[in-house]
Amino acid sequence: MEDGEGTGVGLVAERAPLGHRVRAWRRRALLSQEQLADRAGLGVRTVRDLEAGRVxxxxxxxxxxxxxxxxxxAEETGALMTASARLWFGADAPKIPAPAEAVTGETVAADAIPFPAVELRGRRAAVRALVDRVRRGVREHDVPVVVTGRAGIGKSALVAHVGRMMADEFRDGLLHARVxxxxxxxxxxxxxxxxxGMRPAxxxxxxxxxxxxxxxxxxxRAVLVVVDTEESDLGPLTTSPRGCAVVLTARTEPAAGHVVRLTALDHDxxxxxxxxxxVPVADDLAAARGVVDLCAAAPLALRIVAAAGNLPVRRLADRLRDAARGCADEPAVVVARQALPADEAEAVSLLARLPWRELTAWTVAAALxxxxxxxxALLERLVAARLLEVVSGRHRMPDPVRDTLLALTPDSTQDTAAALRRVLGATLALTExxxxxxxxxxxxxxxxxxxRHPVSAELRAVVRDPDGWLGANAGALADAVRQSAAHGFxxxxxxxxxxxxxxxxxxPGCRTEELAELARDVARAAGDVPAEAALLLAAGMRATRLGRLEAAAADLSACRTLYERCGHLLDHAVATVAAADAAAHTGEFATAGALLDAAEPVLAADRCLPALAAVALVRARLLVMRGTGTEAARGHALAAEAGFEAVGNTRGLAEARMELGVLAARGEHHEAAAWYLDSALAAFTAMGAHRAATVARFLRADLLRITGESDRAVDDLAACLPAFTAHGSSVGQGLVHLSxxxxxxxxxxxxxAQWHTAVAGSLRACADLPVGRCLRGGEQRRDSGGAR
Structure with a gap:
């Protein structure tokens, strides 16, 4: 009977081995090892080794x-830690209490080495040299250690081995990336x-x-940073403060750094x-030596050959010679592909033609x-065949394998395009x-x-933290835009x-405006008017959020023209609301009101609640900016809050509450104003809307100033000043100086006070602009003169 069966998971024995506990809890959670590894951010091999008692x-x-x-x-977590302590200290290990706080990611997992554990052969000298140079790098700081050698020679395996050896010296773990x-x-x-441990916001x-x-x-901290790259300019990635070390793996030697050179293994x-x-080497030593020569004594090729099936040594050598005669750079890859079933051989060749270095189960599922x-299951079999490797929990095809497969099989453009379209369609479904x-x-x-390629319910559940997911995958999304444009999708x-x-x-690395312009050019060239209009709408709203109001007005005007041309009346009304919001930000109140009057009947007829909530928000904003109709403004803002809350629009809800905070402060309802502004600030910060968060913080600082909390007001204003400077808002800087x-x-x-007033004057601050919606309630009576 296996652990956890019959007696129940909750009755796992107090002294049950650590691996049995993890396995029992995993089964209770109805997770596979792969799913648990993905949730925990660890490698699948780490979970397997832990459950098998190999850690x-x-x-x-x-x-x-x-x-x-x-x-x-808490009790189970304490039991897990106690079971772990027994591996360190034996049966006399102390009972470890559960942690008082939730995991926050403040340290890096020291045993989460991103490479599979392999036994190194013939690398004792290289290990000693790398350990020596890493220790020297720790002392000297900002001098990288570079492991050089051709592809497949074992650079990553050497670094992983040394990383495990030196785990105690790098108590905060290892970071790894491919550039x-x-x-x-x-x-x-x-x-x-x-x-x-830093939050996205x-x-x-x-x-x-x-x-x-x-x-x-x-x-x-004491962190070992490993970067696989062929690039010479890595910028901050070569940073290594005292106590840390940076190891680069490269095929060519750099101009600076401590170098460890890897060459082919000797025959033995x-x-x-x-x-x-x-491989039964002893059966035919001469043939085995021929295999070594045909693999150029490179560890990767040798392991691929060894995993290619239970073949006699001479037959293995003959297959390698046949592959080498076909001018294959890596005959071992040819032999490995021949050992696969026909469908898997075709699949691995198709995966090699995809433009992405890293593969996930959902990517492969969509492609195939x-x-x-x-x-x-296919990924696991390809890992067993050594045609894929698992790095940082992700499947990756080694460059020699990819290059050989690309040269080995003719490109079926139609099949590749169809697979690419399916992967991009799945990417779109997830990102939307x-x-x-x-x-x-x-x-x-x-x-x-x-x-939009369909994705499973299990995969949809991955997007539990949408802001974090979008932030973590922004680079992949940008690459998907480029790939779609390049292939005419x-x-x-x-x-x-x-x-x-x-x-x-x-x-990072997205260049959003360039990519949006690229997408518009592609849509325009294809004559896809609705797609071009949607891109202009997104660009106009983004420009409004970032304070680029002239660009916003131009984009939204062009967008409305296109929607009108193709007869999309509801989308035209939505774009009209966005245009009204931009006009309100520029102080064109009459224009904004007229645009809202034109859009609202269309939206009401279609019962478009999100857009109607936006109409109410912009009407409230117009009245707030004008400083008139406080009760009417409050009614519109409350309607917007209710509407956005009903449809789950986090952004709209935060903006409505910011307007309600301003109105509450004007009516001297300071407690309500503080709640509204704190709520808006927290929401903007969580979603990464830094400019809006800065405005909300500034409004809160103005409220604190009015209520006499000068120290807290100064703290908030001090945080706002560099933020407005970073956003290029001279108006915001000027208003901070006025406050x-x-x-x-x-x-x-x-x-x-005189100095700040002079600076504000030089920045031409204008309290009529949106960022200047200062809380003018009872302040008119409190401020005895001074700058207004």
């Missing part, structure tokens, strides 16, 4: 991740910051500021690698048009799902008509670019 000293951070993924309660082009450096920095948008955050996050060590893989369970759940925009037109390109423009900031002048005047610091 001798598991690290606490990995166990915390597992506990969170399994949904263990295939300079544009992906920013995305890797963002991922590392997230793995180091806290990560700066400016690359220079992100680099500073990355160095600060590493400072005081190469023969041992074959024997480790089950099969169920995810079947795709996951995340975008709908995140609700980052006030209004939406009808979605662009495009092929007009609708997919437009639909993906629309979602990308719903992000307020500039995701600081008022605070200092209240505190009697007249010199400081």
């Amino acid at each position: 001798r000293r598991p690290h606490r951070r990995s166990l915390e991740l597992l506990a969170a993924a399994l949904g263990l309660d 295939d082009d300079p544009g992906s450096v920013d995305a890797v920095v963002v991922r590392f910051l997230r793995e180091l 806290e990560i700066a948008h400016d690359p220079g500021e992100r680099a500073r955050q990355y160095r600060q996050a590493l400072t005081g 060590d190469a023969l041992r690698v074959l024997a480790d893989g089950g 048009d099969v169920a995810e369970s079947r795709a996951a 799902l995340a975008d709908l759940r995140a609700q980052r925009v006030l209004v939406r037109a009808a979605p662009v008509r495009a092929h 007009v609708e997919l390109c437009a639909a993906l670019a629309v979602v990308l423009q719903h992000c307020d900031g500039e995701p 600081l002048a008022r605070v200092h005047r209240t505190l009697g610091n007249l010199a400081d």
Whole structure:
């Protein structure tokens, strides 16, 4: 009887081995090993080894991740930690209490080495050299260690082996990434910051500021950073404060850094690698030496050959010679493909033709048009055949394997295009799902008509944190836009670019405006008017959110023209509401009112509740900016709040509450104003809407100033000033200086007050603009003179 059966999971014995406990809890959660690994952010091999009892000293951070993924309660988490302690200290291990707080990701899992564990042969000298140079790098800091050698020579395996050896010296773990082009450096920095415990909303948008955050996050930690790359300019990724080390794997030697060179194995060590893989070397030593020569004594090729099936050594050598005569760079890959069933051989060749380096079960399922369970099983078989490797929990095809497969099989353009369309369609379905759940925009037109490949309910559940999911996959989304454009998938390109423009900031490596312009050019060239109009609507709303009001007006005017031309009346009305919002931000109140009057009947006839809520919000905003009709403005804002809450629009709800906060402050309802503004600030911060969050923080600071909480007001204003500077808002900077002048005047610091007033004047601050919706309620009576 297996553990957990018959007696129930809750009755697992107090001294049951750690692996049995994890297996029992996993079964209770109805998770496979792959699903648990994905939830916990660990490699599948780590989970398997843990359950099988092959992990001798598991690290606490990995166990915390597992506990969170399994949904263990406090008592079970304590039991898990106690079972782990017994592996370290034996039967006398102390009973470890459960952690008092939830896992927050403040440290990196030290045992989550992203490469599969393999036994190194013939690398003792290289191991000693790498350990020595890593230790030297820790002392010298900011000097990378570079492991060089040709593809398949074992660079990553060497680094993984040394990483495990030196785990105690790098108590905070290991970070790993693959950098295939300079544009992906920013995305890797963002991922590392997230793995180091920083929330997405806290990560700066400016690359220079992100680099500073990355160095600060590493400072005081002991982390080994590993980067596989052929690029010479890695920017902040070569940062290594004292206590940390950076190891690069490359095929060519860099201009600077401590270098460890890897060459081919000697024959005896190469023969041992074959024997480790089950090849009967002793049966025919001469033929085995021929196999080594045909594999160029490279570890990857030798392991691929060893996994290619139970063949006599001479027959294996003959197959390699036949493949080599066919001019294959890696004859071992040819032999491995021949050993696969016909359908799997075709599948692996198709996967090699996809433009992505990393493969997931859902990507493969979409590409091959099969169920995810079947795709996951195929990935595991290809890993067993050594045609794929698992790096950082992701499946990846080694470059020598990919290059050989591309040269080996003729490209079926039609099949490749169909597979690519299915993968991009699945990407679109997931990103639109995340975008709908995140609700980052006030209004939406009808979605662009495009092929959306169906995704399973299990995969849809992955998008539990839509903002985090969109942030983590922004680079992949940008790449999907480029791939769609390159292959002429007009609708997919437009639909993906629309979602990308719903992000307020500039995701690393995305260049949102360039990609949106690319998508518009593709749609225009194809004559797809609705797609072009949808792109212009998304661009106009994004420009409004970012304060680029002239661009917003131009985009939205062109959008309305296109929707009118193709007869999409409801979408035209939605675009009209967006245009009214932009006009309100520029102070064109009469124009904004007229646009709302034109759009509202169409929206009401169609009962379009989200857009009607946006109409109410813009009407409230117009009255707030004019400073008239307070009761009417409050009625519109309350209607907008109710409407956005009913449809689950987080962005609209936050903006409605910001207007209600302003109105409450004007009526001297300060407690209500504080609640509304705090709620809006929290929502904007959570969704990464940094500009809107800064405006909400500024309004809260003005409220604190009015209520006499000068110290807190100064703190908020001090946080707003660099944010407005980063956003390029001279109006915002000027208003902060005006508020600081008022605070200092209240505190009697007249010199400081005069200085801030002078700075505000030089910035031409204008309180009529949207960011200047200061809380003018009882302040008119409190402020005795001074700058208004």
